[in-house]
Amino acid sequence: MVGYGDRLSGRTKRGALVVAVAVGVVTALLFHSSLLAYVSLYEVSTADVSADSARLADDGDAIVVQLRVSNPSSREVTVTGAQVFARVNGTLVNDVGGVEVNRTTLAPGRTSTVTLRLPLLADRSTAVSAWTSGNASLVLSGDLGVSVRGRTMTVRFEEGVP
Amino acid sequence: MTATEQRPRLSWAWVLDRVTVLAQGLAFGSVAGMNTFLFVKHEAAPQFLPQVLPIAFIVTVGVCTGLLVTDARRGMAVATVATGTALLVHVGAWVLPLVLADVHPVTAQLLGVAFTGRAFLTALLVLPLSYFSGYFAVLVGVGYVDG
Numbered sequence: 001m002v003g004y005g006d007r008l009s010g011r012t013k014r015g016a017l018v019v020a021v022a023v024g025v026v027t028a029l030l031f032h033s034s035l036l037a038y039v040s041l042y043e044v045s046t047a048d049v050s051a052d053s054a055r056l057a058d059d060g061d062a063i064v065v066q067l068r069v070s071n072p073s074s075r076e077v078t079v080t081g082a083q084v085f086a087r088v089n090g091t092l093v094n095d096v097g098g099v100e101v102n103r104t105t106l107a108p109g110r111t112s113t114v115t116l117r118l119p120l121l122a123d124r125s126t127a128v129s130a131w132t133s134g135n136a137s138l139v140l141s142g143d144l145g146v147s148v149r150g151r152t153m154t155v156r157f158e159e160g161v162p
Numbered sequence: 163m164t165a166t167e168q169r170p171r172l173s174w175a176w177v178l179d180r181v182t183v184l185a186q187g188l189a190f191g192s193v194a195g196m197n198t199f200l201f202v203k204h205e206a207a208p209q210f211l212p213q214v215l216p217i218a219f220i221v222t223v224g225v226c227t228g229l230l231v232t233d234a235r236r237g238m239a240v241a242t243v244a245t246g247t248a249l250l251v252h253v254g255a256w257v258l259p260l261v262l263a264d265v266h267p268v269t270a271q272l273l274g275v276a277f278t279g280r281a282f283l284t285a286l287l288v289l290p291l292s293y294f295s296g297y298f299a300v301l302v303g304v305g306y307v308d309g
Contacts, residue, residue, distance in 0.1 A: 004304045005232030016229035023219050023226075024193045030207060031196035035255055038206035042259035072264065151205070 037149055040073030040108075044148050047072060049157035052113060054138055056128070063094065065116040065140060065161070071106040073148065079104045079114050080152065081145035086118050088127040089136045094118040106146075114144070137162045183236060187243020190227050194220050194244060194293050195251025195285075202252070202284045217292050224296020234301060241297055248293070249285050256281035 052066040063086060071077045082101045086094040100117040120128060130136040138161040143154035197216035204213040227244065231237040257277050260270040 002235055003233045004308070007304055007307065008229060008232060012229060013232075016226045019222060020190075020193075020226035020230065023222050024189070027193050027196045027200070027216075027219055030200055030211060031255075034200055034203065034207040035258065038203055038255075039259045039262050041206075042263040042265065046264040 036074050040075040041148055041151065041153070043073035044071070044077055044146060044153060045155065047077075047146075047155050048111070049144065049155060049159065051140055051159035051161045054140070054161040056132055057117065062120055063118045063138070065118060067114045067116065067144075067157070067159075068111055069106060069114050069144065069155075070111040071108055074108050075148055076108060077106045078147045079106065079144055080147050082116055082142060083145075084116060084118055084140055084142040087139045087141070088124075088131045091124060091127040093120055093124040093127050093131075093138075095121050101144075134162075183239045184243060186227075186231060187240045188247050190223050190240065191244035191247025192251050194223050194289060195248035196255075197223075198248060198252045198285050198289050199255045201288055202281075203256070217288070220289065220292035221296040224293040224298075225300055226296075227293075228297045228300025228304075237297070237301075241294065245290060245293065248289050249282065252285040252289070253278055253281040 048068075048070040050068045052068045054063055054065045056062075057064050065084075065086075069079065079101060080103060082099050083096065084094065084099050085092060085096060095118075098119040100119075102115050104112060104114045106112045106114075127136075131138050139158070140161060141158040143156050145152060145154055147153075197219045200207045200211065200216040201213060201220075204211070204216075207216075223244075224241075227241060228237060231240045257274055259265075260274050260277065265273070
């Protein structure tokens with residue numbers, strides 16, 4: 001039974017070849033897409049976050065921060081939330097629970113701006129004025145919540161804003 | 163091995179024969195390996211793909227190996243090459259982000275070892291079973307018809 005080629009008709013062998021090629025092509029397409037998605041999850045964890053600008057809001061109750069976030073992956077990434085600690089000379093000045101983030105979509109391979117609004121705590125006005133007068137710098141640290149293809153993850157950052 | 167077998171001589175025909183075995187094994191193996199990755203990392207695969215379908219594909223590739231390589235001894239060589247290739251494809255795909263993404267070298271090293279181990283284990287649980295069940299089904303079928 002070692003060589004059984006003559007047991008199989010030519011039609012069977014041709015059919016097997018067609019099926020094998022079809023399965024191969026379909027697999028390659030699915031695999032390509034899946035591999036890119038899988039790699040993009042790790043690429044997102046190495047995203048670059050830098051603080052573009054931070055200023056006091058017009059009503060004086062919050063700090064508006066512009067962050068520049070890069071998307072090094074090949075997939076669209078959506079920023080869905082953030083946990084931010086804003087400190088001046090070590091004093092926490094924002095209400096951590098009240099951070100507002102605009103739901104921003106980051107195109108693959110590009111750097112985009114994400115705007116955060118950090119409501120201030122009521123009794124930290126001395127620290128805040130130390131920053132606004134230029135005597136101290138503001139340090140922002142925390143996590144950005146991002147979503148890639150339905151999976152959520154966080155990107156940690158720590159930035160100083162003079 | 164039969165008594166009438168000649169010692170293999172280093173001729174172009176012999177080399178071509180070996181290269182054919184390698185090529186077939188690589189072809190079948192890479193498809194099987196890609197499907198193993200799709201099954202194990204099904205959360206990275208497209209949403210519409212049922213998790214079981216890649217397994218069906220691996221079985222199909224095994225059946226096609228049996229039907230296209232119609233010599234049982236060559237078939238064993240091809241299947242071995244295919245299994246090795248599939249393992250390499252699966253482990254390679256699993257470890258790829260550490261190579262491509264800008265991960266810190268120490269992290270990459272630690273994760274690389276962990277990923278390689280996990281990838282090997284998951285592939286060994288899934289791949290030989292599916293692939294060889296397809297291949298041996300053909301052998302059993304032909305053997306039954308023969309006898």
